[in-house]
Amino acid sequence: MPYAFTLDDVAYLASPTGRDAVDGAAAFVRTDRLRAVSTLRARLGDRAAPVLETALLRERVRGRVPDGWLLTAEAAEQATAAPVAAHRAARLAGRDVHDVTCSVGAELDALRGTAARLVGSDLDPVRLAMARVNVPGVALVRADALAPVTRDTVLVADPGRRTASGRRTWRPGDFTPPLDALASGAGMAQPGGHAGVQRQESPHDLVVSTAPGLDPATAPWAAEVELVSLDGRVREAALWSAGLATTRRRATVLSSRAAPWTVTDDEDEHCPVAPVGEWIVDPDGAVVRAGLVRQYGARHGLWRLDEHLAYLSGDERPPGVRAFRVLDHGRYGERTLRRTLAARGVGRVEILVRGLDVDPNALRPRLRLRGDAEATVVLARLATGPEAFVCEAVGDGVPADL
Numbered sequence: 001m002p003y004a005f006t007l008d009d010v011a012y013l014a015s016p017t018g019r020d021a022v023d024g025a026a027a028f029v030r031t032d033r034l035r036a037v038s039t040l041r042a043r044l045g046d047r048a049a050p051v052l053e054t055a056l057l058r059e060r061v062r063g064r065v066p067d068g069w070l071l072t073a074e075a076a077e078q079a080t081a082a083p084v085a086a087h088r089a090a091r092l093a094g095r096d097v098h099d100v101t102c103s104v105g106a107e108l109d110a111l112r113g114t115a116a117r118l119v120g121s122d123l124d125p126v127r128l129a130m131a132r133v134n135v136p137g138v139a140l141v142r143a144d145a146l147a148p149v150t151r152d153t154v155l156v157a158d159p160g161r162r163t164a165s166g167r168r169t170w171r172p173g174d175f176t177p178p179l180d181a182l183a184s185g186a187g188m189a190q191p192g193g194h195a196g197v198q199r200q201e202s203p204h205d206l207v208v209s210t211a212p213g214l215d216p217a218t219a220p221w222a223a224e225v226e227l228v229s230l231d232g233r234v235r236e237a238a239l240w241s242a243g244l245a246t247t248r249r250r251a252t253v254l255s256s257r258a259a260p261w262t263v264t265d266d267e268d269e270h271c272p273v274a275p276v277g278e279w280i281v282d283p284d285g286a287v288v289r290a291g292l293v294r295q296y297g298a299r300h301g302l303w304r305l306d307e308h309l310a311y312l313s314g315d316e317r318p319p320g321v322r323a324f325r326v327l328d329h330g331r332y333g334e335r336t337l338r339r340t341l342a343a344r345g346v347g348r349v350e351i352l353v354r355g356l357d358v359d360p361n362a363l364r365p366r367l368r369l370r371g372d373a374e375a376t377v378v379l380a381r382l383a384t385g386p387e388a389f390v391c392e393a394v395g396d397g398v399p400a401d402l
């Protein structure tokens with residue numbers, strides 16, 4: 001069970017004595033974790049538990065959350081990744097913003113650099129007290145996100161996406177607070193209901209960070225759905241109300257190594273189906289989930305390998321993406337593939353599968369790989385039948401397990 005911080009703990013941890021105690025514990029935790037517990041108990045008595053938990057949490061989130069922050073285990077896990085928060089904050093530059101589920105302040109930290117005026121609120125008094133330490137100078141108030149306490153602000157909300165039993169949920173009714181209630185509180189018209197039961201004035205602009213698998217039909221007030229990925233992992237579907245939307249569907253691809261880019265449904269979607277060229281491109285998950293594979297393909301002069309698959313092909317690799325140079329291809333059969341890989345001396349393969357019932361981990365040992373070469377094998381069900389492409393992966397990115 002994670003340690004349950006109290007307001008008294010937060011006051012202590014924020015004091016000069018508490019800060020020194022955590023710094024001392026941090027050094028211990030890195031060298032001798034077991035002895036740290038007994039030594040800190042002897043030195044600090046009841047204060048040992050919050051001090052140790054803070055030192056351990058900081059160690060766990062190093063690089064993800066600013067150094068020196070106060071956190072709870074759950075708040076650390078829920079904190080919006082800094083590049084995602086920075087991207088949202090940039091879209092809200094110059095606006096008056098109210099983060100209605102601010103927790104310990106990860107989004108506030110990004111927003112305070114861009115918003116004209118900024119307020120944070122949360123129901124949890126301990127998280128709010130931590131936010132006061134983490135983002136000093138930001139106006140913070142304990143308030144229910146369902147009854148916003150500011151006027152004429154953009155509301156930013158990031159509801160918890162776990163059920164009471166701790167399981168991840170994609171269902172908007174299970175978010176904390178639930179998505180419909182958040183939208184109603186902001187004054188958005190709800191299907192079969194009326195706008196903003198709690199509010200009589202004009203609706204707020206609203207942006208809600210939700211689970212990537214959310215069905216946008218469950219949020220009809222959302223004029224724009226933005227799928228956001230970071231370093232190849234889809235992090236969220238952000239729902240933007242009409243006053244903030246600039247398109248209907250957008251994929252935003254963020255990277256800690258390269259410049260961000262986006263693609264939207266306003267772009268040309270002419271992306272025909274044609275036989276494979278020199279390259280196979282597996283578009284970023286944000287592009288796939290946003291339903292923008294055609295637009296992305298059209299932008300880079302690519303074509304689709306099949307009507308129903310997200311794989312694209314082309315004679316040039318789009319800039320900044322990991323793609324697969326096709327070395328060999330033909331109808332997929334295990335024996336043929338084994339022979340092709342043996343002839344190329346391939347000892348390690350990354351196997352990507354679309355539209356075929358093939359388990360890469362079960363297939364790999366059956367290929368009896370031997371040799372020094374590496375390859376990426378793309379297996380796909382095309383209109384013409386199952387096809388195997390033996391490729392060389394080029395570019396930065398996260399490979400599937402070799």
Ligand SMILES: C[S@@+](CC[C@H](N)C(=O)[O-])C[C@H]1O[C@@H](n2cnc3c(N)ncnc32)[C@H](O)[C@@H]1O
Pocket residue numbers: 075078079080100101102103104105106107121122123124127143144145146158159160161176177
């Ligand atoms: C996923 S966390 C938000 C994380 C935050 N965006 C960050 O980057 O640190 C959700 C927060 O919503 C708060 N919360 C849940 N229900 C609420 C409500 N009805 N009103 C205000 N805050 C609420 C929780 O206490 C929690 O801190």
